[in-house]
Amino acid sequence: xxxxxxxxxxxxxxxxxSVLTDEDLTNLRDRLVQQxxxxxxQGVILDVTGMDVMDSFAVRTxxxxxxxxxxxxxxxxxxxxxPEVAFAMIQLGLRLKDVPTALDLEExxxxxxxxxxxxxxxxxx
Amino acid sequence: xxxxxxxxxxxxxxxxxxKPGARASREIRIETKVLIKGVEDIVEARQKGRALAQExxxxxxxxxxxxxxxxxxxxxxxxxxxxxxxxxxxVTNDTHRGIIITAADKGPGIANIQHALMSGYSSSGGLxxxxxxxxxxxxxxxxxxxxxxxxxxxxxxxx
Numbered sequence: 001x002x003x004x005x006x007x008x009x010x011x012x013x014x015x016x017x018s019v020l021t022d023e024d025l026t027n028l029r030d031r032l033v034q035q036x037x038x039x040x041x042q043g044v045i046l047d048v049t050g051m052d053v054m055d056s057f058a059v060r061t062x063x064x065x066x067x068x069x070x071x072x073x074x075x076x077x078x079x080x081x082x083p084e085v086a087f088a089m090i091q092l093g094l095r096l097k098d099v100p101t102a103l104d105l106e107e108x109x110x111x112x113x114x115x116x117x118x119x120x121x122x123x124x125x
Numbered sequence: 126x127x128x129x130x131x132x133x134x135x136x137x138x139x140x141x142x143x144k145p146g147a148r149a150s151r152e153i154r155i156e157t158k159v160l161i162k163g164v165e166d167i168v169e170a171r172q173k174g175r176a177l178a179q180e181x182x183x184x185x186x187x188x189x190x191x192x193x194x195x196x197x198x199x200x201x202x203x204x205x206x207x208x209x210x211x212x213x214x215x216v217t218n219d220t221h222r223g224i225i226i227t228a229a230d231k232g233p234g235i236a237n238i239q240h241a242l243m244s245g246y247s248s249s250g251g252l253x254x255x256x257x258x259x260x261x262x263x264x265x266x267x268x269x270x271x272x273x274x275x276x277x278x279x280x281x282x283x284x
Contacts, residue, residue: 084189092258
């Protein structure tokens with residue numbers, strides 16, 4: 001199932017509303033990395049509200065996505081991690097490390113607006 | 126369906142349980158088996174696991190832990206053995222109810238189990254957190270593997 005990518009101002013917004021397979025997630029990563037260039041986007045918001053589980057594969061893929069987009073000159077912010085998903089991530093020892101997160105879409109937009117042109121995060125490990 | 130019932134205890138070498146009496150005699154009833162042949166089956170396995178956990182009365186948070194553990198174990202099957210099975214069972218003893226997740230395959234097996242259970246070790250380029258991560262978040266954990274014959278991982282979570 002292909003996740004729609006919306007363009008809003010200088011940003012791309014992808015909202016996961018259903019359960020994703022590994023392939024759906026890597027497909028989304030690759031499309032976002034491409035479209036950041038096509039639309040000359042400054043930021044990407046990935047809303048993961050609909051993700052039922054964040055296991056080691058999902059976390060690694062999201063980190064890769066954020067770093068790839070950083071290399072393309074834009075900032076990624078992950079929003080919508082649910083409380084129980086956050087709990088399971090910590091129990092499993094999974095960390096998003098230097099990838100910025102925000103509560104929801106609104107906070108994600110505010111984060112990108114604040115950091116526009118700063119080229120800050122994610123930092124090098 | 127008597128053949129679905131069996132009495133046994135999982136692993137003697139697991140991470141241990143803090144629930145008193147948890148090692149008393151148990152009744153285990155297999156509820157679902159999900160054949161794992163590819164990544165799309167991972168989703169089915171974890172959804173069935175979540176549904177069973179909720180049916181047993183696990184909270185949303187605990188059910189998400191169950192689903193996450195299944196996702197890790199099912200992915201190991203796809204990555205290393207290509208195919209196998211996730212078996213979901215209810216377990217009860219005198220005082221507690223729980224869920225047992227078994228991931229079984231006839232893949233290449235794990236040559237060095239101690240190594241595979243160490244944080245940071247992975248032979249597939251992953252985070253290396255799959256098995257140790259699952260082990261630390263469940264109440265009991267057991268792994269049996271023989272090179273060339275396959276692997277069976279069992280994880281138990283009490284309600």
